[in-house]
Amino acid sequence: MLPPSRNVAHYGLAWLVLVLATLAGAAWWWNIGRAVTLPDAPSDRIACVSYAPFRKPGETPYNLHFVMTPERINEDLRALSQRFDCVRTYSQSNGLSAVPAIAARYHMQVLMGIWLGGVEKLNEKEIATGIATANANPASIRGIVVGNEVLLRGELSPKRLTEYIQTVRAATPKSIPVTYADVWERWLKYPQMANAVDFVTIHILPYWEDNPVQAPDAVQHVEDVYAHMQKVFPGKQLMIGETGWPSAGRLRRSAEPSIVDEALYLRDFLRYAANVNMPYNVIEAFDQPWKRAQEGTVGGYWGIFDSNAQPKFPMRGPVTEEPRWWLGWLAGVVSALAFVVVGSWDRKWRGIKGWLALLLAGFAAGTSAAWQWRQMMFACTAPWEWLLSSVCLVGGLCVAAVLARRIAAHLADHHDHSEPARWWRFGSLFALVLYDILMAFDGRYLDFPMGLFLLPCVAYAVFGLLTHERSMPSVEQRFMACVGPLLAIAPVVAEVGMNKVAWLWLGMNLAIAIPVLVAWRCHAGYLKTKQA
Known part of the structure; x- marks a missing residue:
């Protein structure tokens, strides 16, 4: 196992990601609610x-x-x-x-x-x-x-x-x-x-x-x-x-x-x-x-x-894209309060920084989930589509909430070395790579489910900034971390680099994959040094 490690620059970057994700969620909903002349x-x-x-x-x-x-x-x-x-x-x-x-x-x-x-x-x-x-x-x-x-x-x-x-x-x-x-x-x-x-x-x-x-x-x-x-x-x-x-x-x-x-x-x-x-x-x-x-x-x-x-x-x-845009902010507030409740359960950390991290992560997750729900209202027709999409969305929120607990603990300067269940990230990677395959080979009519995958991808990226993994990622996760970003390049190329959402999709793939690749590299180097 690798020993735990702390990096001040990484902590600052984690705070920056949380703040930017919160502001992006608030700005997106405000933007579609304004009247356009x-x-x-x-x-x-x-x-x-x-x-x-x-x-x-x-x-x-x-x-x-x-x-x-x-x-x-x-x-x-x-x-x-x-x-x-x-x-x-x-x-x-x-x-x-x-x-x-x-x-x-x-x-x-x-x-x-x-x-x-x-x-x-x-x-x-x-x-x-x-x-x-x-x-x-x-x-x-x-x-x-x-x-x-x-x-x-x-x-x-x-x-x-x-x-x-x-x-x-x-x-x-x-x-x-x-x-x-x-x-x-x-x-x-x-x-x-x-x-x-x-x-x-x-x-x-x-x-x-x-x-x-x-x-x-x-x-x-x-x-x-x-x-x-x-x-x-x-x-x-x-x-x-x-x-x-x-x-x-x-x-x-x-x-x-x-x-x-x-x-x-x-x-x-x-x-x-x-x-x-x-x-x-x-x-x-x-x-x-x-x-x-x-x-x-x-x-x-x-x-x-x-x-x-x-x-x-x-x-x-004037024309307004979404007259009920304030529901996105409301979803962010409700989610922020829910994250605070989840994060306060059996907590071992103290200080305002932990609470602030939970509020930021919760608001960002709520606005993202509300975005995805809005897309589901446009895209879902059959009952099985609603059921599958809803289950995936709830799963993404649960992953984000559990990771937010650990992120808050780290940002509150608590030495929490526990790691979330590995099958959560495996499931997130598997679903993402599966959709990457569909987008790469038959993506003309497929939507980008950004609100769904932003939840685990950003959460795992921030968590990866704050802590080293204490054991080597599984070979399946390493494989998917390599394949996912490569597949995500296909929509960018197909849209000749003009589709801003395709670039964001590639960024999400990198966000969840890079911590896996870094852990792989670190553990490989550590084992090599230990053997020497």
């Missing part, structure tokens, strides 16, 4: 918006047997008619073939979608229903979108898609134009598709670009792409079939999903669209919880309204 939109009305009614738990278009009631569609369109002149649909199944007739009641038009995929039988059924719907409601249909991003998904060839478009055009009124919708890059790859449609419908989503664009620059990107596409398809009418910004989810390089950025983007885009008199459609009317399984957390938060049909932000005046 943004330019106003020219109007509350929007020309057209994507409409999918699957906004309640369990509702999904993947369930082909689920049929949305006409009453529910009527309720939605009655509300949407107050702000939108048109809605875009994507399929004829799940009861959506009723949309054009109901929209006519509220003097709305429909950009009617026919969903195409790789199954011929389903495609034929969609087309037959779409043709019947168009012929029954010609006055309320602005256009027919035959297929949505089916070339992007690789489910149809351009030739077969063209045949479907021709079938629909031949069987529907000539007054209704027919188009196909896909991301703008696919139109550049298959420019021949422009000959098959009456107008070109392009999707421009700055957040999802291969090179994501941050919200303040996103509308300029849209302008550039639109101008380029006009040059590629001269004489052909262009419509932006999808554009928008998410309000929650993971950061992609410098493109950050947030309510403030969604409001900024939409207001900027509406001013641009009004100036150039351009046909457009915004994605989307309501948040879609079912999309989280497909695109990660961010997929469920592109709505102008939330899943309860409430507007997420105004079109004029």
Whole structure:
């Protein structure tokens, strides 16, 4: 065993980490609670918006047997008619073939979608229903979108898609134009598709670009792409079939999903669209919880309204990211008091420094846990997700609280040489490395659970500053301490160093790994000296 060691510089650094963690937690919650002044939109009305009614738990278009009631569609369109002149649909199944007739009641038009995929039988059924719907409601249909991003998904060839478009055009009124919708890059790859449609419908989503664009620059990107596409398809009418910004989810390089950025983007885009008199459609009317399984957390938060049909932000005046930001501070205060209670049990130290350490550690842990809980509210849908996330969060808080007891004892100048149960750190390292693997090899749609892993990582980093481990870390912990930071480099590289959260994730891996590596080195040197 190594003898205990004390280092004044390390004690000072430990205090600094505790203070900075406390201030960071308080500042983050204050920042998302402040009102941000943004330019106003020219109007509350929007020309057209994507409409999918699957906004309640369990509702999904993947369930082909689920049929949305006409009453529910009527309720939605009655509300949407107050702000939108048109809605875009994507399929004829799940009861959506009723949309054009109901929209006519509220003097709305429909950009009617026919969903195409790789199954011929389903495609034929969609087309037959779409043709019947168009012929029954010609006055309320602005256009027919035959297929949505089916070339992007690789489910149809351009030739077969063209045949479907021709079938629909031949069987529907000539007054209704027919188009196909896909991301703008696919139109550049298959420019021949422009000959098959009456107008070109392009999707421009700055957040999802291969090179994501941050919200303040996103509308300029849209302008550039639109101008380029006009040059590629001269004489052909262009419509932006999808554009928008998410309000929650993971950061992609410098493109950050947030309510403030969604409001900024939409207001900027509406001013641009009004100036150039351009046909457009915004994605989307309501948040879609079912999309989280497909695109990660961010997929469920592109709505102008939330899943309860409430507007997420105004079109004029300042915008606040989190009106209840003070709950984060409240969680910090409650956690600080809880840490004091835990730390006072069977204590052998005396002095104000120990109490101060507990208060700082508790407040920082509480604000971090509250951050994670807020993320869980966005990300978790199924009961097992809530259960797993909650268990992990409680486990992280317990580890942080137990370590805070020992940290407080050391900072109170008490010679406490006890060490926490080793399986706690083993479990923290194992969970972290497991998530590192997921992030490294399939992290496009995964969130960074910062609030969860900050608890054990920072706690073990501070504890490592204050004391040497008295025995060699296990070979498994040494292995994970080496592998974790290496894996954590992958998201940094994938985001070309522009994602601040990816850097913080790497820092967390280093925080928990370095004490293990230092202990390994010290024990190896000690054993070598002892043998000599």
